[in-house]
Amino acid sequence: MLINGPRGTKDILPDTVAQWLYLEERIRDICRCYGYREIRTPIFEHTELFLRGIGETTDVVEKEMYTFPDRGGRSLTLRPENTASAVRSYLQNKLYAAESIVKLFYMGSMFRYDRPQAGRYREFHQFGVEALGEINPSVDVEIILLAIEFLRSLGLEALVLHLNSVGCPKCRPAYREKLQAFFRPEMAELCTDCQSRFARNPLRILDCKNEHCHALSQGAPRITDCLCDECKAHFDKVQSYLKELDVPFELDSNLVRGLDYYTKTAFEVQYTPLGAQSAVAGGGRYDGLVEEIGGDATPGIGFAIGLERVLLALEKQELLPEIEEYVDVFFVALGEAAEKTSFKLMQKVRAAGLAAAMDFAGRSLKAQMKQANKKKSRFVAILGEDEVKDTSITLKNMKTSEQKKIVFEELIPMLSVGVKN
Numbered sequence: 001m002l003i004n005g006p007r008g009t010k011d012i013l014p015d016t017v018a019q020w021l022y023l024e025e026r027i028r029d030i031c032r033c034y035g036y037r038e039i040r041t042p043i044f045e046h047t048e049l050f051l052r053g054i055g056e057t058t059d060v061v062e063k064e065m066y067t068f069p070d071r072g073g074r075s076l077t078l079r080p081e082n083t084a085s086a087v088r089s090y091l092q093n094k095l096y097a098a099e100s101i102v103k104l105f106y107m108g109s110m111f112r113y114d115r116p117q118a119g120r121y122r123e124f125h126q127f128g129v130e131a132l133g134e135i136n137p138s139v140d141v142e143i144i145l146l147a148i149e150f151l152r153s154l155g156l157e158a159l160v161l162h163l164n165s166v167g168c169p170k171c172r173p174a175y176r177e178k179l180q181a182f183f184r185p186e187m188a189e190l191c192t193d194c195q196s197r198f199a200r201n202p203l204r205i206l207d208c209k210n211e212h213c214h215a216l217s218q219g220a221p222r223i224t225d226c227l228c229d230e231c232k233a234h235f236d237k238v239q240s241y242l243k244e245l246d247v248p249f250e251l252d253s254n255l256v257r258g259l260d261y262y263t264k265t266a267f268e269v270q271y272t273p274l275g276a277q278s279a280v281a282g283g284g285r286y287d288g289l290v291e292e293i294g295g296d297a298t299p300g301i302g303f304a305i306g307l308e309r310v311l312l313a314l315e316k317q318e319l320l321p322e323i324e325e326y327v328d329v330f331f332v333a334l335g336e337a338a339e340k341t342s343f344k345l346m347q348k349v350r351a352a353g354l355a356a357a358m359d360f361a362g363r364s365l366k367a368q369m370k371q372a373n374k375k376k377s378r379f380v381a382i383l384g385e386d387e388v389k390d391t392s393i394t395l396k397n398m399k400t401s402e403q404k405k406i407v408f409e410e411l412i413p414m415l416s417v418g419v420k421n
């Protein structure tokens, strides 16, 4: 019986790899411009890292992690996101020693036991950045700009930036109490998830996807009305820079992360034409995270962009570039001697850095020419017994249909000139 890939996973087939390479190239380009350097961390980590780095009361940790014991009895988890790993690596490798602000980016697979649907998978890819070591709101603005400019550079336009501040451990407790007082009379009406969030993590009630909970949260107290002076000044500065830089945003008091180490700025970029899964980027400040993972108190901020969603958006808007794959020269060989000679010549052409192919099935001239066309060959080199004898090749330019008899030595120089034109 055929074995299919696990639910929620997708093969990236050869025809689509070019799109991924295109995205990855854009990511590398923009990160170079903004001074973010690539980091690659392991796909799995000690489970403990995510318990601390994401938070035991979050949906990701409670319901979505791929956790397994290894053969030595350690509990390991496939990374559901990359921030905790980046921070672990920053601490373990003492990256802070070299620079006061460490700016990192990553891209790769993440794993969550999510309910698969369009734009939601169990293995998906994120591009994300982290800036560690600087509290200045300018960094928040830089990070937001990087996310938006990346998406814009791909041609996406209908982007909406949602912005909020989630305060800090100084101002949040009073807000939590206000929120609990607001929801207490509605307790019985909340979904079971929100009932358990009420005591542990009441801010999360605000971004519950359940429509009834959403309706009940209308009129809830807003955290931005409860910020301490420091958080308020920070938030004001972020907003004034964004205005100065002509970056439109919408204040969204339902945009929250309920854990203590998330602080101040929280943002999301939505691409509304995507419908239900319209969030393409999510990010924010996490000034308490490094300490949570065992380091000295160090501010940090980052975002993650879901690349499958970006590709869906680009596809929808027909913004994916046509990437043509072709072969510089296709060898059409007639007879065994010609096949051998073609093979040798093909290797020479490949060694010169050009793409060469031939048909290994010993088919007719017509069938081989068909293959050459299918492979979008720029040139076809035809070798029969006569050509082998007088060490010549019939070279056909597929664009102009021009055909010429040349000697072996002329092949590479002619191809090198020809493929450039």
Ligand code: AMP
Binding pocket: 081, 112, 114, 119, 120, 121, 122, 123, 124, 125, 126, 279, 280, 281, 282, 283, 304, 305, 306, 307, 308, 309
């Ligand atoms: P998060 O790490 O949950 O803040 O998510 C950041 C971004 O990753 C989201 O805005 C989505 O674009 C993307 N994302 C999150 N979960 C999934 C998933 N299961 N499948 C595809 N993309 C996802």
